[in-house]
Amino acid sequence: MTPAARLQAAAEILDQTLNGMPAEQALTRWARNSRYAGSKDRAAVRDIVFDALRCKRSFAHLGGAETGRGLILGALRAQGQDPAAQFTGTGHAPAPLTPAEAAYTPPPMPQTVALDCPEWLAPQLDASLAAQFAPALQALRQRAPVFLRVNTARISRDQAIALLAQDGIEATLHPLAPTALEVKTNPRAIQQSKAYLDGLVELQDAASQAVIAALPPVQGKTVLDYCAGGGGKALALAALGALVTAHDANPARMQDIPPRAKRAQASITLSNRPEGQFDLVLTDVPCSGSGSWRRSPAGKWALTPEGLEKLHLIQAHILDKAKTHMRHDGYLAYVTCSMLASENHDQITAFLGRNPDLELVKDRQFTPQDGGDGFYLALINTRKT
Ligand SMILES: C[S@@+](CC[C@H](N)C(=O)[O-])C[C@H]1O[C@@H](n2cnc3c(N)ncnc32)[C@H](O)[C@@H]1O
Numbered sequence: 001m002t003p004a005a006r007l008q009a010a011a012e013i014l015d016q017t018l019n020g021m022p023a024e025q026a027l028t029r030w031a032r033n034s035r036y037a038g039s040k041d042r043a044a045v046r047d048i049v050f051d052a053l054r055c056k057r058s059f060a061h062l063g064g065a066e067t068g069r070g071l072i073l074g075a076l077r078a079q080g081q082d083p084a085a086q087f088t089g090t091g092h093a094p095a096p097l098t099p100a101e102a103a104y105t106p107p108p109m110p111q112t113v114a115l116d117c118p119e120w121l122a123p124q125l126d127a128s129l130a131a132q133f134a135p136a137l138q139a140l141r142q143r144a145p146v147f148l149r150v151n152t153a154r155i156s157r158d159q160a161i162a163l164l165a166q167d168g169i170e171a172t173l174h175p176l177a178p179t180a181l182e183v184k185t186n187p188r189a190i191q192q193s194k195a196y197l198d199g200l201v202e203l204q205d206a207a208s209q210a211v212i213a214a215l216p217p218v219q220g221k222t223v224l225d226y227c228a229g230g231g232g233k234a235l236a237l238a239a240l241g242a243l244v245t246a247h248d249a250n251p252a253r254m255q256d257i258p259p260r261a262k263r264a265q266a267s268i269t270l271s272n273r274p275e276g277q278f279d280l281v282l283t284d285v286p287c288s289g290s291g292s293w294r295r296s297p298a299g300k301w302a303l304t305p306e307g308l309e310k311l312h313l314i315q316a317h318i319l320d321k322a323k324t325h326m327r328h329d330g331y332l333a334y335v336t337c338s339m340l341a342s343e344n345h346d347q348i349t350a351f352l353g354r355n356p357d358l359e360l361v362k363d364r365q366f367t368p369q370d371g372g373d374g375f376y377l378a379l380i381n382t383r384k385t
Pocket residue numbers: 226227228229230231232233234247248249250253284285286287314318
C-alpha cells in the first residue's frame with residue numbers, strides 16, 4: 001500500500017470508530033477484507049488510527065472536522081505536512097481537498113484542545129496533577145513504550161536481555177521497577193519469542209510493576225487479589241513467592257490466568273467466593289483508566305461524569321468488601337491506573353474516615369513522567385496507636 005492509501009484506510013476505520021465500533025474490531029474487520037494489506041501495512045494503519053484517537057480533539061481542530069478524513073487532515077497538519085501532497089485522489093489515496101478544506105485556517109487552539117483533554121475533566125485533572133497537568137496530558141498524546149516484566153524467580157534481567165536479543169528484540173533495563181525492561185526494537189516479535197513462550201517475561205507496564213515492588217515483602221505471605229482480571233499483578237506477586245488467591249466479580253476475565261501461570265511455572269488459586277483473611281489484600285479497582293489513556297485512548301473520550309460517579313461507588317464498595325478479608329495486622333493495597341484525586345487520594349481519605357481502626361502507611365501517584373503509565377497506590381494497615 002502507498003502511504004496515501006494507508007491514510008485513506010485509516011480514515012475509513014476512524015469513521016467506524018467515531019460511529020461507536022471499538023477500534024480493534026474496526027481494524028480486524030478492515031484487515032480481513034483487505035488481503036492486499038501486508039503486515040507492515042496493517043501495523044502502519046493501526047498506528048495512524050491510534051495516534052488519531054489519542055489526539056482526536058487537536059487533530060479535529062486542525063482538520064476542521066471530527067470525521068475520519070478530518071482527523072487525518074489534522075494529523076498531517078500537526079506534522080507540518082501539506083495534506084494536498086497525499087490527498088491526490090489517485091489510486092487508493094484520499095480524494096483531493098475540497099476548496100473549503102484547502103482554504104481552512106484553524107482558529108487559535110485552546111490549551112485543553114492542544115492537550116487533547118476532555119473539556120469537562122480538565123478542571124479535575126488540573127487540580128489533581130497541579131504542575132504535572134500539562135506534561136502528563138502531553139505524554140498521553142504519545143504512543144506508550146512497551147515494557148516487559150522479567151520473571152526474576154527464574155531469570156535475571158540481564159539474562160532476559162540476552163535471551164530476547166537472540167530473537168532480534170532489543171531491550172534495556174528500566175529504572176522504575178527492579179523487574180522492568182523497556183523494549184526498544186521489534187516489539188511485535190515478543191509473543192513469539194522464546195523468553196515469552198517459556199514464561200520468563202510478561203508484557204506489563206513499568207508503573208504496574210513498580211506498584212508491586214512498593215508493597216511489603218510478600219514471600220510466603222497469603223495474598224488475595226480481589227480484582228484480578230487477566231492476572232497481571234497476581235502473576236507478578238506469585239513470582240515474588242506470594243501464595244496468591246485471585247478473584248474477580250467477572251470470573252470470565254480470569255480465564256487467562258491458568259495458562260499464564262502455567263507458562264510462568266507459578267501457582268495461583270482462582271476463587272469466585274474468597275473466604276477468610278489474608279496477609280495482603282490487593283484491590284486493583286476498575287477506574288477511569290486516565291493513567292493509561294495512551295494505551296486505550298477510546299476510554300478518554302468515552303468517560304462521562306455519570307460513569308465516573310459510578311466508578312467512585314464501585315471503588316468504595318470494593319474497599320469495604322476488601323477490608324473484611326484483611327488479617328489483623330495485615331495490609332490492604334488500593335491501586336488504580338488513574339490520575340484523578342477523586343478516585344485516588346479522596347477515595348482513600350473517605351475510606352479511612354469510615355474505618356478509624358486503619359491508617360495509611362504510604363501512598364504514591366505515578367505519572368507518565370515516571371516513565372510508565374499513571375498509577376496510584378495506597379498501602380493501608382491496622383492503626384498502631
Ligand atoms: C483494573 S482491572 C484489574 C487488572 C488486573 N489486576 C491486572 O493487573 O491485570 C479491574 C478488575 O476489577 C473487576 N471488578 C469490577 N468490579 C468488581 C467488584 N465489585 N469486585 C471485584 N472485582 C471487580 C473487573 O472485572 C476487572 O477485571
